[in-house]
Amino acid sequence: MNQELETSTRKVILSMLKTQGPLSVHDMSKQLGITEMAVRRHINTLEKDNLLEAKLVRQAMGRPTSVYSLTQLADELFPKKYMQLTMDLLGEMLEDEGHAKIDRLFERRQEKLERRYQSRMKSGSLEERVAELAHIQNENGYMVEWSQLGSGEFILSEHNCPITQVANMFQQACKCELALFQKLLDAQVERTECLAKGGSKCVYRISQNK
Template identity: 30%
Template sequence: MGAVKGVSTIDAPTRSRLTRVILESGPSTAAVLADRLELTPAAVRRHLDHLITDGLVEARDQRSYGQRGRGRPAKVFAITAIGRDRFQHDYDDLAASALRFLAETGGDDAVAAFADQRMADLEERIRPRLEQAPEADRPALLARAMSDEGFAASISSTPAGAQMCQHHCPVAHVAAEFPQMCEAEAAMFSRLLGTHVQRLATIAHGDGVCTTHLPASPTTTERAPS
């Protein structure tokens, strides 16, 4: 990612790293970013202020998943569409090149193993939000968690369950060449919800959104009144 107009050559590498961490990790607090980058919170906030001024990052209120304590909610910082577009090209080229090398040296199974590991890491972050919730609430919680990871997901009810739409995919260009990425994500959804899911459309294949049918789980169906 090139230096932004008005950014010194000294600060540019740090702000590029900061942008990358937010892009890969999703909306994050200044404290989390400071820990990831091994900087002081004050230094991170200074860089964030510049990135916000340049339109590359925006501040949002942090989502609350339980009873919130007193005081103002912590701010999280997320990549804007401008920031994502500026960063996306170089990131996609690097990721695609790495996966091509992996495919050439280890074959398709190696690419699939990489995709599975990537989704396992994401699943580990998401699972605690779902495992204590009623089964009927899990699709909505999954969509919310995917949004927090940068996928801009929404959920709607259907007669046979729910349908989740992901309006953004951070790895769409890579997934267009390596469908193992989409397959691993769908498998993760199935594990988290305890039911087979059906992918109806993907951004990687040229559709406007990634759409996934999430059937009601077998136990939910069994408990439904006849």
């Protein structure tokens, strides 16, 4: 069996579990038309990738049998429309309650993020705080790089924006990110390039408060 076919079979197994719920090796074997040994080989691979989890289920007769279901990680492989829902809700709020409400919503998000991360930024030099901020943003999917300039300033670049669609329509997102960085770093922060304004990345120039 070639690798492409094996990958295709594993995708079918994931789809079966998504649409039908927990299944045993025997159930999958019958539906796929392959041997139980072949099914187990695919299951072993999926378990190693943390995409399946097993649970023992008692039978009316005989020994308990294992049934398999998707993990949370596997569920994330299937299409989601979270961003479209967010855009729809923000659009409705803007229409019903105006820009002031949207402004306050993003400000509250900024305040929440500040409270969440402030403890990680309390001590250390500006360089250490910039490094920690880069780590935080990478945890959130921003694909960050940073470097120190000879002048003692720092450049922090975000190559990805997980909320690009929101930022494109609501500039409050970019404004609040800048304010968040200023608060967390306790430093002067200037945005010199912005993805939401046609840039290839978001770039921040950071220096000590004067």
